[in-house]
Amino acid sequence: MMLVAGIDIGSLTAKALILEDSKIRAYAIIPTGVDSEGTSKKVMNSALERAELSLEDLEYVVSTGYGRVIVPFANKNITEISCHAKGAVFLFPSVRTILDMGGQDCKAIRCDASGKVQNFAMNDKCAAGTGRFFEIIAETMELPLEELGGLSLEAMSAAKISSACVVFAKSEVLALLRKGVDKKNILAGINEAVALRVFALLNRVGIEKDFAITGGIAKNVGVVRKVEEKVGLKALIAEEPQIVGALGAALFAKEALEQV
Amino acid sequence: MIAHYGYADGSGEYYLIVDTDRCDGCGRCVEVCPNDILELAPDDYGKTVVRVKDEFVNSIGYICPACKRRDERCESVCEHAALSYTW
Amino acid sequence: MLVAGVDVGSLTVKAVILKDGEVAATTTLITGDDAATAARTAINEALKSLAERGVSATLDSLDYVVATGVGRKEVAFAHEVKTDVRCDAVGARHLFPSVRTVVDIGAESCKVIRLSKKGRVEDFTANDKCASGTGMFLDTLAKVIGVGVEKLGELSLKAKEPAKISSMCVVFAESEVISYIHKKTPVEDIIAGVHESISNRIFGMMNRVGIEKDVALVGGVARNVGVVRALEARAGENILVPEAPQIAGALGAALIAAKACEGGA
Numbered sequence: 257m258m259l260v261a262g263i264d265i266g267s268l269t270a271k272a273l274i275l276e277d278s279k280i281r282a283y284a285i286i287p288t289g290v291d292s293e294g295t296s297k298k299v300m301n302s303a304l305e306r307a308e309l310s311l312e313d314l315e316y317v318v319s320t321g322y323g324r325v326i327v328p329f330a331n332k333n334i335t336e337i338s339c340h341a342k343g344a345v346f347l348f349p350s351v352r353t354i355l356d357m358g359g360q361d362c363k364a365i366r367c368d369a370s371g372k373v374q375n376f377a378m379n380d381k382c383a384a385g386t387g388r389f390f391e392i393i394a395e396t397m398e399l400p401l402e403e404l405g406g407l408s409l410e411a412m413s414a415a416k417i418s419s420a421c422v423v424f425a426k427s428e429v430l431a432l433l434r435k436g437v438d439k440k441n442i443l444a445g446i447n448e449a450v451a452l453r454v455f456a457l458l459n460r461v462g463i464e465k466d467f468a469i470t471g472g473i474a475k476n477v478g479v480v481r482k483v484e485e486k487v488g489l490k491a492l493i494a495e496e497p498q499i500v501g502a503l504g505a506a507l508f509a510k511e512a513l514e515q516v
Numbered sequence: 517m518i519a520h521y522g523y524a525d526g527s528g529e530y531y532l533i534v535d536t537d538r539c540d541g542c543g544r545c546v547e548v549c550p551n552d553i554l555e556l557a558p559d560d561y562g563k564t565v566v567r568v569k570d571e572f573v574n575s576i577g578y579i580c581p582a583c584k585r586r587d588e589r590c591e592s593v594c595e596h597a598a599l600s601y602t603w
Numbered sequence: 604m605l606v607a608g609v610d611v612g613s614l615t616v617k618a619v620i621l622k623d624g625e626v627a628a629t630t631t632l633i634t635g636d637d638a639a640t641a642a643r644t645a646i647n648e649a650l651k652s653l654a655e656r657g658v659s660a661t662l663d664s665l666d667y668v669v670a671t672g673v674g675r676k677e678v679a680f681a682h683e684v685k686t687d688v689r690c691d692a693v694g695a696r697h698l699f700p701s702v703r704t705v706v707d708i709g710a711e712s713c714k715v716i717r718l719s720k721k722g723r724v725e726d727f728t729a730n731d732k733c734a735s736g737t738g739m740f741l742d743t744l745a746k747v748i749g750v751g752v753e754k755l756g757e758l759s760l761k762a763k764e765p766a767k768i769s770s771m772c773v774v775f776a777e778s779e780v781i782s783y784i785h786k787k788t789p790v791e792d793i794i795a796g797v798h799e800s801i802s803n804r805i806f807g808m809m810n811r812v813g814i815e816k817d818v819a820l821v822g823g824v825a826r827n828v829g830v831v832r833a834l835e836a837r838a839g840e841n842i843l844v845p846e847a848p849q850i851a852g853a854l855g856a857a858l859i860a861a862k863a864c865e866g867g868a
Binding site: 525527574575584585 | 713728729730731732733735736769770771803804806807808810811813
């Protein structure tokens with residue numbers, strides 16, 4: 257039995273996943289605190305607890321994500337680009353294009369059948385279309401974050417939102433609310449603006465079948481539908497889209513052991 | 517692998533693009549960069565290639581367009597045409 | 604001859620009336636949700652202040668009106684519309700005949716325009732639908748810091764060591780500013796950091812079009828002396844700022860109107 261782990265320290269959430277041979281044994285997701293090192297220990301311990309294991313039982317740990325270099329118990333760190341590709345192809349072997357929509361960034365990745373990255377572009381300079389973007393929209397509209405997607409699907413028509421820039425979108429949302437436009441229609445407009453934005457990123461790397469969306473925003477069904485419309489492909493989405501990066505990291509850990 | 521380093525913002529797309537299959541790691545581009553934003557480093561699959569240092573990825577648009585008027589640029593000195601840019 | 608330029612910006616409407624080629628009246632007021640009405644109010648206010656100086660005129664007695672700005676198509680009484688780029692170039696060139704690079708930082712946009720020796724637009728770049736590098740960036744961060752936006756410039760000049768703000772996106776910069784506030788970093792240093800951040804962004808745009816001397820800064824943000832100093836330090840150039848930088852576009856529009864009139868006469 258081979259036990260390895262992948263740990264993904266993102267800007268908003270940290271994920272840890274334990275792989276037993278080729279099976280996911282346990283995983284954990286917690287918010288990233290100010291102390292990234294402490295967060296990495298906490299999320300790993302939480303996954304270990306669920307797996308009824310201790311850190312010593314793990315033969316190899318690969319870290320990834322924005323905070324990957326500060327994980328004290330990692331044997332190696334690998335970029336989240338490579339990990340998302342690896343993880344997505346493991347879950348859906350036919351996947352060649354991946355859109356990862358995370359807490360503070362967006363990535364478009366094209367890969368081969370082995371999950372090796374062939375082309376990528378990311379944007380972590382701007383909050384448009386990230387988790388942070390939707391947090392602010394939810395706050396502005398006084399709606400729970402997790403309800404945004406479902407509500408937007410009930411829209412009669414999408415309100416016009418001209419920019420995916422958080423600051424501009426927020427003032428446009430406020431103006432639409434003042435005019436009494438239905439919140440559902442506003443949400444549909446927001447999703448449209450975000451979809452346009454990520455579609456441009458996807459076009460940078462080129463879109464090839466099959467297509468998957470990973471990251472926390474993959475849980476927002478409204479955004480997913482709009483992106484699917486633009487791309488013209490159905491999006492494959494993991495049961496837990498937030499752990500795809502950690503899964504990829506764990507798969508790299510497994511490979512590292514097998515090479516020895 | 518084709519690596520897009522950079523971003524798109526309201527004033528345009530600013531990507532420095534590296535084709536790591538073409539890059540042989542000679543380092544000429546690193547030498548000519550007046551702002552020292554490039555480095556040679558192994559990628560996730562173990563090949564040593566040129567990349568944009570992390571701390572510069574989000575300021576490419578402020579740094580690199582000034583090189584348009586120089587003769588010796590990272591992209592112009594590369595014998596394998598491994599680099600290109602979008603501005 | 605009486606002509607006018609009206610610049611309908613996202614935050615404010617500016618109107619300039621020229622009498623025989625000289626500025627005779629100017630007004631600036633908030634655009635609000637209804638740009639068409641705001642434009643009409645602005646021109647009426649300018650006409651009123653003209654009357655106070657003994658020149659009575661009505662909207663109908665204006666020989667020619669040129670509209671510019673993001674809401675230029677809403678100006679029903681304009682004879683012609685011109686782009687902001689064109690009007691900024693004409694306005695800045697009139698104020699400073701030696702100008703070759705015009706930077707315009709408005710409430711929701713920024714532009715860099717490069718002019719030929721003769722003043723023709725050779726190249727320009729604009730920031731669209733992104734708040735970084737605009738007045739909105741300063742406004743949002745001023746609120747977080749708890750300082751009126753008009754005080755930013757002067758305060759920043761007292762900075763000892765500007766705080767480093769690496770994000771250009773307002774949302775991310777906001778988190779950086781908040782963490783500096785928690786760390787009890789002096790407010791002056793945070794503000795100076797904000798100004799450096801915005802000037803980095805503008806400098807990048809200047810590089811994209813190529814910088815030619817002299818450089819002028821127009822638009823409402825040019826009234827912030829901290830931004831002017833930061834941009835001067837970044838670009839290594841002296842920057843010319845007119846007395847009323849926010850009306851440069853409207854002035855350009857009015858000058859174009861005057862020219863159109865002369866041509867017609």
